[in-house]
Amino acid sequence: MVSDRSAQYVRLRRGCHLWHQQAGGWGMSNAGLVVGRDQSLLIDTLYDLRLTRRMLDAFAEHTEHAPVTTLVNTHGNGDHWFGNELVPSAEIVAARGSLADMLQVQPPDMLRLTAAATPSGLFARSIFDRFEFTGITPRLPDRLFDRELTLDIGGTCVRLIDVGPAHTAGDTIVHVPHARTVYTGDIVFAGGTPVVWHGPFDNWIAACELILGLDVQTVVPGHGPVTTKAALHATRAYLEYVHDQASARFAAGMTVGEATRTIPLGRFAELPESERLAVNVHTVYRELDPGHTQLDGPDLFGCMAELACPQPSP
Template sequence: MKRFVVLCVALLISLFSRGAFAQEGLTKIADNVYSYVDVKNGSPANSFAANAGIIVGKDGIVVIDTLISAKEAQRFIKDIRRVSDKPIRYVVNTHYHLDHAFGNAEFARLGAVIVSHANDRKNLESNGEPTLKNAKNFGLTDEDMAGTTIALPTLTFTERMTMELGGERIELIYVAPSHTSGSILVHLPDKKLLFAGDILFTDFHPFMAEGDIAGWLKNLDYIAALDVERIIPGHGPLSGKKDIADMKSYLVAFDTKARELAAKSGDAAAIAAELKKSLPARAQGEWMIPYNLKAKYLKEKTD
C-alpha cells in the first residue's frame, strides 16, 4: 500500500511538473508540423524566446530556424527526436539573426542542407563571426556559446523556392526587405499555415534596428491577403491575421512617433518613455524600445 501511495505521488508530481513546463518541447501545430511557440523565458541563453519548428515529410525533416547556439540546437535536436527519427534533410533560416541561425552548424553536421535568402546569407557571412566574437554584448556567456560555430547556407534563392518533401509542399517566399534585407516567409499552403520568422513578433516589442519599414508593411499586407489560418511568429504565441494587423499598427505608430520625437531631441530614454505611451501594448521585450531608437532613429539623424 505504502509503495502504491509513493508511486501515485511520484506520478502526480511528474504530471504537475509536465503541466508547469508545458511550453517546453515542441508543440504539435498540425499533422507533421511541430514548433516551439509562446516561449516565456526570453533570456539570451534561451534564444531570446525565439520560436523554431519542423515539418516532417515522408522522406525526411525540414527544420525552420536553429536557435542561438550549439547548446540550444542540441536541445532542439533532442526534442525533434522525441517526435520523429527521420533524417533531417534541410534547414531553412527565416533570417540570419543569431537567435535563429547560430545553431546551424549542429544540423549541418547531421548532413542537412541550409537554405536562406541570398541577402541574409551575405548578412550572416559578414556579421556572423563578429557577432559570435562579441556574444557578451548580447548577454551571452562563453559557456552559453560553447562549441558554437557559424555555418552559412549552401543553397540560396531570391524570390521563391518550392520544397516538396514526401507529400509536404513548402513555399519559401521573399516579398521585400523587412526585419532584415533577406527575411522570408515559409508557407505551407495545404495546411493554411505560415512560419513568419521575425516579420511577425506577437506580444513582444520587435527588433527594428535593421528594419525597412515600407518593405516590412508590404510583407504584412502580403500575409494579410494570404490564405492562412495560423501563423507561427518569430517570437510569441501561435498567431493569426489579427496579430498581423496589430504588428502593422505597431510599426506605423513607432515609425511615425519616433521620427517626430527624434527630430526634436536626442535623448533616447526620454523619447522611449514618450513613445511607450502611444505604442500598442506588448508584454515582453520593452528594452527594445530604446534599443531601436538608438540603433535606427537617432543613428539615422547623425548618419
C-alpha cells in the first residue's frame, strides 16, 4: 500500500482500486482503477499534473501489465479531468453533458478566478492555492455517450450510467457488477457538503435511489474515503433538507441572499465546505423561477466567500 499523510492507494475488491486524496477540501478528488485481464479502466484524473502523475505512479504496479486503454471522466469539473493529457494512449469517454462543462471551465479560467483582486478571488485563492493550473493542455473526451454505456475491460464488465444533470450537466457513475462496487463521482461527497452546480435536485435524489437499488457493497465517492450505501442516505437527506428550506423561503418572498443567511444547517453544519449552501440555494431558486438570475462561476464563489468569511458590517 502506497501511503503518506495526504494520499493513499487502496486495494478494493476483485480488480477495483482507489487513489484517495486524504487531505480533503476543495478539489481533492479521488481516482479509481478497474483492472481486467490485459487492460485497465481509469476513472478520472486529478486537478493538476503533479497530483495526477503521483496517482498514475501508485497504480503502475497494475497498469504495467494491464495498461489503461480507457479513461472515463465522471463529470466536467476540472478536479476530475485536468490531468487527462498524462494518459495519452487511452480513449477518453464521458457523458455528453460533461463536454459542455469541460468547454466552459478550463485551466486559464481557474488562473483568472484565483488571480482576481475581489472577495471571490481571495476566497478561490484560499481554497485552490495548492493546485498548479499553469502548463496544462486540456485533453477532451474522444467518445461521448448518452444515458448508459457498457464496456468490456479485459473480460470485466463495467457499466457507465449518466445520472445527470445533477451535480453538473453530466454525472457518470461507474458500476462494476462482479466486484459489487460503484464509483459514484461527485454524486457522493463522503463526509463533505454536496454542491449542486447544475441540478435539478430531483435528478440527484433519483441518482441516490438508483445507486441504492444496485447490488453493491462498496461505494467509492468522488471525494472522501471509501464508504457504503449509508452515504447515499446522508446525501439524499442533505439535498431534501436544503431544497425544503430554500423553497419555503422562496415562497415567503425572501431574496436568495436572505434565504442563504437564514437557513440553519443543524446536523449538516459540521460538514466541511458548508459554504456550498450559497450555491445550492441559488440552484433551488433557479429551479423555482427560471427567470432567476443565472450567476457565473466567479459570482458563485463570491456568494460562498460571503458565507465562509462574512465582511463586518460598516
